Amino acid sequence: MRDIISSYDFSKSDFEEIFELADKFRNISPPKILKEKTVALAFFEPSTRTYLSFNKASINLGASVIGFSGEEGISVAKGENLADTIRMLNNYADIIVIRHKFDGAAKFASEVSEKPIINAGDGKHEHPTQTVIDLYTVYKNFGDIDNLTFGIMGDLRYARVVNSLLRGLTRFKPKLVYLISPPQLSARKEILEELNYPYKEVNDYNEVIEEVDVLYVTRIQKERFPDESEYEKVKESYIVDSTLVSKMKKDSIVLHALPRVNEISREVDKTPQAKYFEQASYAVPIRMAIFHKVIGE
Amino acid sequence: MRDIISSYDFSKSDFEEIFELADKFRNISPPKILKEKTVALAFFEPSTRTYLSFNKASINLGASVIGFSGEEGISVAKGENLADTIRMLNNYADIIVIRHKFDGAAKFASEVSEKPIINAGDGKHEHPTQTVIDLYTVYKNFGDIDNLTFGIMGDLRYARVVNSLLRGLTRFKPKLVYLISPPQLSARKEILEELNYPYKEVNDYNEVIEEVDVLYVTRIQKERFPDESEYEKVKESYIVDSTLVSKMKKDSIVLHALPRVNEISREVDKTPQAKYFEQASYAVPIRMAIFHKVIGE
Amino acid sequence: MRDIISSYDFSKSDFEEIFELADKFRNISPPKILKEKTVALAFFEPSTRTYLSFNKASINLGASVIGFSGEEGISVAKGENLADTIRMLNNYADIIVIRHKFDGAAKFASEVSEKPIINAGDGKHEHPTQTVIDLYTVYKNFGDIDNLTFGIMGDLRYARVVNSLLRGLTRFKPKLVYLISPPQLSARKEILEELNYPYKEVNDYNEVIEEVDVLYVTRIQKERFPDESEYEKVKESYIVDSTLVSKMKKDSIVLHALPRVNEISREVDKTPQAKYFEQASYAVPIRMAIFHKVIGE
Numbered sequence: 001m002r003d004i005i006s007s008y009d010f011s012k013s014d015f016e017e018i019f020e021l022a023d024k025f026r027n028i029s030p031p032k033i034l035k036e037k038t039v040a041l042a043f044f045e046p047s048t049r050t051y052l053s054f055n056k057a058s059i060n061l062g063a064s065v066i067g068f069s070g071e072e073g074i075s076v077a078k079g080e081n082l083a084d085t086i087r088m089l090n091n092y093a094d095i096i097v098i099r100h101k102f103d104g105a106a107k108f109a110s111e112v113s114e115k116p117i118i119n120a121g122d123g124k125h126e127h128p129t130q131t132v133i134d135l136y137t138v139y140k141n142f143g144d145i146d147n148l149t150f151g152i153m154g155d156l157r158y159a160r161v162v163n164s165l166l167r168g169l170t171r172f173k174p175k176l177v178y179l180i181s182p183p184q185l186s187a188r189k190e191i192l193e194e195l196n197y198p199y200k201e202v203n204d205y206n207e208v209i210e211e212v213d214v215l216y217v218t219r220i221q222k223e224r225f226p227d228e229s230e231y232e233k234v235k236e237s238y239i240v241d242s243t244l245v246s247k248m249k250k251d252s253i254v255l256h257a258l259p260r261v262n263e264i265s266r267e268v269d270k271t272p273q274a275k276y277f278e279q280a281s282y283a284v285p286i287r288m289a290i291f292h293k294v295i296g297e
Numbered sequence: 298m299r300d301i302i303s304s305y306d307f308s309k310s311d312f313e314e315i316f317e318l319a320d321k322f323r324n325i326s327p328p329k330i331l332k333e334k335t336v337a338l339a340f341f342e343p344s345t346r347t348y349l350s351f352n353k354a355s356i357n358l359g360a361s362v363i364g365f366s367g368e369e370g371i372s373v374a375k376g377e378n379l380a381d382t383i384r385m386l387n388n389y390a391d392i393i394v395i396r397h398k399f400d401g402a403a404k405f406a407s408e409v410s411e412k413p414i415i416n417a418g419d420g421k422h423e424h425p426t427q428t429v430i431d432l433y434t435v436y437k438n439f440g441d442i443d444n445l446t447f448g449i450m451g452d453l454r455y456a457r458v459v460n461s462l463l464r465g466l467t468r469f470k471p472k473l474v475y476l477i478s479p480p481q482l483s484a485r486k487e488i489l490e491e492l493n494y495p496y497k498e499v500n501d502y503n504e505v506i507e508e509v510d511v512l513y514v515t516r517i518q519k520e521r522f523p524d525e526s527e528y529e530k531v532k533e534s535y536i537v538d539s540t541l542v543s544k545m546k547k548d549s550i551v552l553h554a555l556p557r558v559n560e561i562s563r564e565v566d567k568t569p570q571a572k573y574f575e576q577a578s579y580a581v582p583i584r585m586a587i588f589h590k591v592i593g594e
Numbered sequence: 595m596r597d598i599i600s601s602y603d604f605s606k607s608d609f610e611e612i613f614e615l616a617d618k619f620r621n622i623s624p625p626k627i628l629k630e631k632t633v634a635l636a637f638f639e640p641s642t643r644t645y646l647s648f649n650k651a652s653i654n655l656g657a658s659v660i661g662f663s664g665e666e667g668i669s670v671a672k673g674e675n676l677a678d679t680i681r682m683l684n685n686y687a688d689i690i691v692i693r694h695k696f697d698g699a700a701k702f703a704s705e706v707s708e709k710p711i712i713n714a715g716d717g718k719h720e721h722p723t724q725t726v727i728d729l730y731t732v733y734k735n736f737g738d739i740d741n742l743t744f745g746i747m748g749d750l751r752y753a754r755v756v757n758s759l760l761r762g763l764t765r766f767k768p769k770l771v772y773l774i775s776p777p778q779l780s781a782r783k784e785i786l787e788e789l790n791y792p793y794k795e796v797n798d799y800n801e802v803i804e805e806v807d808v809l810y811v812t813r814i815q816k817e818r819f820p821d822e823s824e825y826e827k828v829k830e831s832y833i834v835d836s837t838l839v840s841k842m843k844k845d846s847i848v849l850h851a852l853p854r855v856n857e858i859s860r861e862v863d864k865t866p867q868a869k870y871f872e873q874a875s876y877a878v879p880i881r882m883a884i885f886h887k888v889i890g891e
Contacts, residue, residue: 029333036623038650048373049385052363056335056389059361064653066646070369072664076642080853081860088643088852091875092650258385259377266378281388326630345670346682349660353632353686356658367666555682556674563675578685 002294003110003117007128007168014293015171019136021289022282025060030288032062033295040093041067042085043120044077044100049258049283050120050130054097057287066092077101086112095294098122116294127160130257131168133286134161137279138214141253146173149211153180154218154238154263156187161257162218163191170196178208182234185224205238209247215240215273217256219263241265245273255279299591300407300414304425304465311590312468316433318586319579322357327585329359330592337390338364339382340417341374341397346555346580347417347427351394354584363389374398383409392591395419413591424457427554428465430583431458434576435511438550443470446508450477451515451535451560453484458554459515460488467493475505479531482521502535506544512537512570514553516560538562542570552576596888597704597711601722601762608887609765613730615883616876619654624882626656627889634687635661636679637714638671638694643852643877644714644724648691651881660686671695680706689888692716710888721754724851725762727880728755731873732808735847740767743805747774748812748832748857750781755851756812757785764790772802776828779818799832803841809834809867811850813857835859839867849873 003009010018024030039058043051051069058065068076076085077100086109089096098109099120106119106126121127138145150169156162156179166187169177177199179187186201202208209215217240225231240254245268248254256264256276268274300306307315321327336355340348348366355362365373373382374397383406386393395406396417403416403423418424435442447466453459453476463484466474474496476484483498499505506512514537522528537551542565545551553561553573565571597603604612618624633652637645645663652659662670670679671694680703683690692703693714700713700720715721732739744763750756750773760781763771771793773781780795796802803809811834819825834848839862842848850858850870862868 038653040646046369046372048365048369048376052337052365052385052389055363059335059363066649066653068642068646068664070365070367070372070664072640072642075640075664079642080855083860084853087871088646088874091878092646259381261377266380277384280385284388343666343669345662345666345673349634349662349682349686352660356632356660367662367664367669556678558674563677574681577682581685 003106004128004290004294005106005110005117005119006126007131007164009128010132010168010171012171015132015135015168018132018286018289018293019139021292022136022285025285025288030060033292034058034061034063034094037062037094038064038066038092040089040096041065041069042089042096042098043067043069043073044098044105045121046070046073047099047121049280050099053283054120054287056284057291060284060288061291082108083112089113090115095291118290118294121160124158124160124163126164126167127257128164128168129287129290130161131164132290133279133282134165134216134255134257135168135172136282136286137255137275138253140278140282141275142213145169147175148213149176149178150174150214150216151178151180151205151208151212152216152218153205153240155185155220155224156181156218157185158221158224159218162187165216166191166195170194173197176200178202178212180205180208180238182220182237184234185220205244209244210249213249213252215248215252215254217254217263219261239263239265240268242267242271245271248273300403301425301587301591302403302407302414302416303423304428304461306425307429307465307468309468312429312432312465315429315583315586315590316436318589319433319582322582322585327357330589331355331358331360331391334360334391335389336360336362337386337393338362338366339386339393339395340364340366340370341395341402342418343367343370344396344418346577347396350580351417351584353581354588357581357585358588379405380409386410387412392588415587415591418457421455421457421460423461423464425461425465426584426587427458428461429587430576430579431462431513431552431554432465432469433579433583434552434572435550437575437579438572439510442466444472445510446473446475447471447511447513448475448477448502448505448509449513449515450502450537452482452517452521453478453515454482455518455521456515459484462513463488463492467491470494473497475499475509477502477505477535479517479534481531482517502541506541507546510546510549512545512549512551514551514560516558536560536562537565539564539568542568545570597700598722598884598888599700599704599711599713600720601725601758603722604726604762604765606765609726609729609762612726612880612883612887613733615886616730616879619879619882624654627886628652628655628657628688631656631688632658632660632686634683634690635659635663636683636690636692637661637663637667638692638699639715640664640667641693641715643874644693647877648714648881650878651885654878654882655885676702677706683707684709689885712884712888715754718752718754718757720758720761721851722758722762723881723884724755725758726884727873727876728759728810728849728851729762729766730876730880731849731869732847734872734876735869736807739763741769742807743770743772744768744808744810745772745774745799745802745806746810746812747799747834749779749814749818750775750812751779752815752818753812756781759810760785760789764788767791770794772796772806774799774802774832776814776831778828779814799838803838804843807843807846809842809846809848811848811854811857813855833857833859834862836861836865839865842867
């Protein structure tokens with residue numbers, strides 16, 4: 001039993017074991033290892049996709065699910081201190097999945113909790129289970145994660161999926177990682193200092209798009225910009241449309257954690273590069289496999 | 298496996314088979330035909346009654362239930378396009394029940410979805426499973442649906458239950474259908490053109506109330522009127538109270554899809570004509586029977 | 595089968611039987627007496643803690659759970675009259691747990707409902723299942739409830755847990771109950787007239803704190819005061835901090851129904867008197883035991 005707060009909580013062999021388990025769970029009905037157990041989904045910040053996929057993963061393993069989400073989760077966050085809420089959930093649940101708008105909320109929860117904590121996204125910090133889904137999709141498409149060229153594009157400063165992905169990639173040997181963003185949204189220095197593989201920061205995707213095997217797209221949010229007109233200008237330069245995709249290698253892939261707004265045009269959905277729906281389809285088997293690792297069976 | 302978008306998706310023999318199944322499920326514990334299956338309740342528009350009855354019908358058949366409703370459903374509708382949400386739910390569920398404020402949302406969902414879609418109300422369009430409940434109640438009270446005189450009263454223009462009921466009745470042979478409404482809220486021409494049975498539009502229920510076997514009441518909503526004083530005037534003329542009921546035939550019945558506000562006075566609840574609570578009690582067995590038809594067992 | 599509306603619905607032997615059942619359920623896996631049954635959690639007023647503990651108690655006994663809470667519950671309360679909602683729930687559930695902002699809502703629901711109603715808090719009236727948790731905590735700490743000195747502190751006028759506790763204590767023989775509150779928030783006369791044990795009203799806890807065995811703390815809410823500055827003044831005088839606790843007897847205990855805001859400082863959490871987390875841990879076994887009594891097994 002242990003907590004999953006960061007991508008660093010997975011060793012390379014953890015990733016490999018989870019991939020193997022997910023392969024299995026996509027084909028066979030999984031053993032009900034959470035029978036008679038309860039999973040609490042404590043979503044202090046709304047996320048219907050992540051909530052439902054943890055919910056379904058729990059059900060598939062035989063667990064009961066309790067929890068809160070949406071407006072109710074926001075109210076709980078306001079209504080009492082996080083430590084008291086986590087202590088409460090310790091009375092009701094065997095595993096606690098937490099999503100919170102504050103960086104470090106999951107770590108803090110794990111210090112209070114006697115039950116395992118799984119971080120389903122905390123502020124701008126991390127979202128490690130998404131990274132396992134992301135890397136599994138790469139693995140299924142290329143048979144490997146090593147020796148590939150990645151382009152990670154959009155908001156690299158505030159997007160927690162990017163932090164978790166960059167850290168997760170330290171367990172592998174990517175050939176090169178391009179960090180494609182406007183200067184205002186470049187990756188944080190502290191993160192870059194942690195990386196053990198070659199990377200390069202660029203502002204214009206045109207410089208690198210023909211080279212990348214995996215293009216990982218994140219949304220650029222209006223609220224990051226003090227000036228709306230500047231946002232409008234920047235946004236246009238980071239939209240993935242079929243013109244962009246037509247410049248990519250034939251066997252390259254485009255990933256996105258979803259939901260998207262307009263950072264990937266719908267015309268891209270029909271291109272062979274579009275793998276974000278495939279990626280989304282792995283959310284449940286990967287989270288089932290992660291539950292297995294956490295429960296230790 | 299198939300979708301249920303409109304009352305037209307039920308043939309006469311579908312109605313009859315569902316009625317028979319519902320009869321059975323009211324008496325015996327039903328087979329768990331949805332065991333190991335998951336039903337997604339995707340309520341982009343709030344409706345606690347409809348949500349809970351689909352929830353209970355799913356449980357009774359052994360299904361797990363996931364989904365969203367209330368404010369969260371409204372947020373999901375805003376947060377990403379419907380097609381992406383439906384694709385997401387295809388990863389988590391075996392049957393998707395959808396409620397949405399836009400006309401045609403259920404049909405659109407069915408075009409994207411590989412899993413069966415059940416329309417639980419889409420805008421001003423249809424609410425077909427309610428119609429099966431409505432007609433079952435008529436059937437239980439009269440032993441038949443043919444040869445009866447219906448009065449459908451209130452908002453016939455924007456109430457989707459009316460569209461579904463009018464279309465559902467084309468599978469039977471009603472003697473006559475009175476459409477009782479203020480002129481502003483009369484039934485849509487396109488719908489009337491589809492009908493294969495005699496109907497008559499009237500503004501004053503007094504002209505016909507002594508004749509009807511089934512009085513089907515819908516709420517007149519304030520927001521349909523540009524002028525509030527006009528609304529107040531109209532509203533008063535379409536309230537079902539005990540004076541109105543006292544003019545009805547002895548074995549006639551009053552139906553309403555509930556919830557009601559004040560369009561049926563509470564004093565009516567004690568009259569023998571009041572069958573809307575009985576009608577509500579059929580929601581679960583009818584929806585169980587519909588799940589059976591959809592799953593094809 | 596019966597309703598639980600008030601602490602008065604428990605006789606002394608009911609309390610004792612529930613305590614005994616809770617002892618058992620804390621150690622052994624309970625029989626699934628609610629298998630194939632459905633519990634409706636009808637939370638017209640939000641309360642995540644109470645909702646989740648009833649949810650978990652239901653699951654532990656094998657029940658399915660349906661219901662509403664948060665904003666959705668508030669909407670349901672606005673959307674139709676309570677009687678109609680309760681009639682609806684009678685179609686879906688075998689036991690109905692209700693929480694409502696209006697005094698008397700649970701009693702009213704029980705008059706409409708054919709299924710047992712459990713009051714999970716109605717306005718300023720009562721919250722009887724909380725009282726069973728409270729008294730069980732006293733019982734576990736002292737081996738008895740009789741002959742103890744209680745201090746009940748804070749808002750004694752509007753806090754329903756206080757009403758239920760004062761009434762529940764009539765089933766036992768407390769030595770003395772101090773009612774510690776600002777004059778504006780003193781206990782209601784009608785309640786005091788019902789008490790069959792010695793009590794004394796005081797404004798300053800310093801007069802009595804060295805004497806009490808059980809200090810029961812409730813929150814003083816800003817909205818009770820017409821003048822905010824008066825609230826600020828009063829609030830400060832009813833905060834439990836480690837200075838206050840240091841004056842208490844060595845084997846005395848501090849209870850609180852939670853969630854707390856700042857009426858108990860977090861520094862108190864580490865004192866041996868702090869038993870409110872222990873108290874919270876009894877919510878599920880006590881509510882399981884109450885379900886047993888209601889179902890009559």
